[in-house]
Amino acid sequence: MTPSDPQATTETRWLYSSLNRLLGAGVLFGHHDDTAYGVGWKFKDSSDVQKVTGNYPALYGWDLSGIELDSLWDINQIPFTLQTKLVREAYERGGVNTFCWHMNNPVTLKTSWDTSRILLKQLLPGGDHHEVYVTWLDRAAKYLGSLKGSAGESIPILFRPFHEFTGNWFWWGVDNSEPADLIALWRFTVDHLRKERNLHNLIMVYSAADFYSEDELLERYPGDEYVDVMGFDRYSFDTTSVYKVNxxxxxxxxxxxxxxxxxxxxxxxxxxxxxxxxxxxxTTLLPILKQYQEKVSYLMIWRNNGPEHYYIPFPGHAAANDLQKLTDDSTVILQNRLTPLQIYGPRHSLHYGHF
Incomplete structure (x- = not known):
């Protein structure tokens, strides 16, 4: 299988092919902002996943939010200069980087959770705020295009815009558009990044929130030429039995x-x-992964933002030993299993360790 972008870079094609090749060998395990901060530390060349399991995650999640406003920091107060360094380190280790984008509301300039005074039609060509949206896209493109490996090659990125679009909590959600509007905005976004900004290191991820039918999942699907990966976000909020069923x-x-x-x-x-x-x-996550490891490429656990908001156990936590058992299982792939596979091609392996 090849990426939807016919001009995808060599490393991007290798990555997409490798992810397909790895289906059935195990599910890549990821963590958002893993090497930037954790419980009790920040910007200290560390990782809660690594401290508990002995290995880094295979997948590293990041956020573009803030880049649209020319901010020096992302939404989680990581300097973009540091984020750039951490993305490159993950890549040079042979890991995978994925970006979401909690883009601010282009009409009100408030956060992505501000659902007032916006319809997606306003961002499309001819819309009142189209030029603002294009300016923001160009800033993101400049940053994504600046992410380079040690040989000057563009680092492949799993790019996940408009995530959780089946929910109503973001400005791009179901209450602010008809399905055709998001489809049109998605296509415009991808076409602009590829054709106008010559960005060809993106693997496009179509990521829903809750859905209960195939029609609900696909009613905003922009077409096969605009998508490479399909997924969803789902958390355990209530009982684990409800989570497992959902x-x-x-x-x-x-x-x-x-x-x-x-x-x-x-x-x-x-x-x-x-x-x-x-x-x-x-007892909850591993049986799900075992059941679907032939069909699911990767998963990402959300971030560790201090002692009140964390999703990965840290040393001394009651669940730390259980996470170790999960990652010791052959169903789960961490960085140590991924690096030797040369997922970006043989020439990339020459640069491992130089970060």
Whole structure:
């Protein structure tokens, strides 16, 4: 399988091919902002995943939010200069980088959670705020294009715009548009990045929130030429039994749709805040991964933002040993299993360790 971008860079093509090749060998395990901060530390060349399991994650999540305003920091107060360094380090280790974008509301300039005074039509060509949106896209393109490996090559990025679009909490959600509007905005965004900004290191990730039918998942699907990976975000909020039922229902629908459209499937965000159940990793998450490891490429656990908001256990946490058991299972791929596979091609392997 090849990326939807016919001009994708060599490394991007290698990565997409490698992710397809790895289906069935294990699910790549990821963590958002993993090497930037954690519980009790910040900007200290560390990782809560590595401290608990002995290995870095295979997938590293990041956020573009802030780049649209020419901010020096992202939404989580990571300097973009540091984020650039951490993205490159992950890549040089042989890991995978993925970006979401909590883009501010282009009409009100407030946060992505501000759903007032916006319709997606306003951002399309001819709309009142189209030029603002294009300016913001250009700033993002400049940054994404600046992410380079040690040989000057563009670092491939799993790019996940407009995530959780089946929800109503972001300005791009279901309450602010008809399906055709998001489809048009998605296509314009991708076409602009590829054709106007010559950006060809992006693997496009179509990521929903909750959905309960294939029609609900696909009603905003922009077409196979604009998507490479299909996924969703789902968290454990109530009882784990509810989480398991919902995850399996969505995974059945997702993996069937992904197979039909010849796309990869992923769990784009998940986790259990505070991990109040010490064996959650092996009794709840692992059985799900085992059931779908032939069909799911990767999953990403959300971030560790201090002692009140974290999703990965840290040393001394009651669930730390259980996370170790999960990552010791052959179903799960961490950085140590991924690096030797040369997922970006043989020439990239020459640069491992130089970061």
């Amino acid at each position: 995850m399996k229902q969505q995974l059945e629908l997702l993996t069937e749709a992904a197979a039909t459209h010849h796309k990869l499937a992923c769990i784009a965000e998940t986790g259990y805040q505070g991990i109040p159940q010490a064996d959650w990793w092996t």
